[in-house]
Amino acid sequence: MYLATRNIRSAGRSSGSIEITLPTQLQVLEGVECRLSVRDGTRPEIVLQPDISTAQTVFHTLWQQLATGLAEVGDIGDFTPADFTLALFAPLHWERRPPLTYSDALAVWAQRTNLNDSQAEALSRLLTFLAVVAGQRLGLRAHLALAFGDAVAYLLTDVAVGLGTEFERGMALRLFWEGERRHLLATSLLEDGIWRKVRWPLQRVFEQFRAWQVAPETYAAARAQWYRGLAVEMGLGLESAPK
Numbered sequence: 001m002y003l004a005t006r007n008i009r010s011a012g013r014s015s016g017s018i019e020i021t022l023p024t025q026l027q028v029l030e031g032v033e034c035r036l037s038v039r040d041g042t043r044p045e046i047v048l049q050p051d052i053s054t055a056q057t058v059f060h061t062l063w064q065q066l067a068t069g070l071a072e073v074g075d076i077g078d079f080t081p082a083d084f085t086l087a088l089f090a091p092l093h094w095e096r097r098p099p100l101t102y103s104d105a106l107a108v109w110a111q112r113t114n115l116n117d118s119q120a121e122a123l124s125r126l127l128t129f130l131a132v133v134a135g136q137r138l139g140l141r142a143h144l145a146l147a148f149g150d151a152v153a154y155l156l157t158d159v160a161v162g163l164g165t166e167f168e169r170g171m172a173l174r175l176f177w178e179g180e181r182r183h184l185l186a187t188s189l190l191e192d193g194i195w196r197k198v199r200w201p202l203q204r205v206f207e208q209f210r211a212w213q214v215a216p217e218t219y220a221a222a223r224a225q226w227y228r229g230l231a232v233e234m235g236l237g238l239e240s241a242p243k
Helices: 024-029 053-069 102-110 117-137 142-157 166-177 192-197 199-214 216-233
Strands: 034-039 045-050 085-087 099-101
Touching: 024 102, 053 102, 053 117, 053 192, 053 199, 099 102, 099 117, 102 117, 117 142, 142 166, 142 199, 166 199, 166 216, 192 199, 199 216
Parallel strands: 085 099
Antiparallel strands: 034 045
């Protein structure tokens, strides 16, 4: 992936060192150790290889916590990188395997409590796609697995990734809280405590998704009715509702 062109410049005439300003997209790598190497040849290259082991720790830790939260539903097994598309930055599109990005994981690790907006979005993306695969392992398929992942992340982070699953997310929210008042669940989803507390609420949510899969006609009717109601509420035509 080509990012930008930068000039190498002196860090000071008497310092003997040089520096290069990296593109803003790589700001998330601040503080990360990098291995520097030179590739000789007709077109020499200077290569910076960041140590991303911390990001991998975040992937594994979130998966383990998700396994704790879904324990009443079933065993989701071990984290397997082969189930995901691993990349430094989020791809524009994906089809077969949900993306997990090192930049998101590093952003979450940098501030594990009191996340700012961009870090909360990063956490929600990670949790969404981890939960998509978890849902698949528990038997959900296609759109319902995607919607389940989006719902789980929204319930735990209060941030929606935006996958066109507003109906499923809203129903999950109602089931999760059972009419109770919503409140901040935890300061860090990398800790065990919160995931043990949400086992039963997440089971209720999953059972609804499983019921929709068993009765697709009921699911399609409920979803269409919800979008029709939303269209009327917003003053839109019924043609705007998803089929």
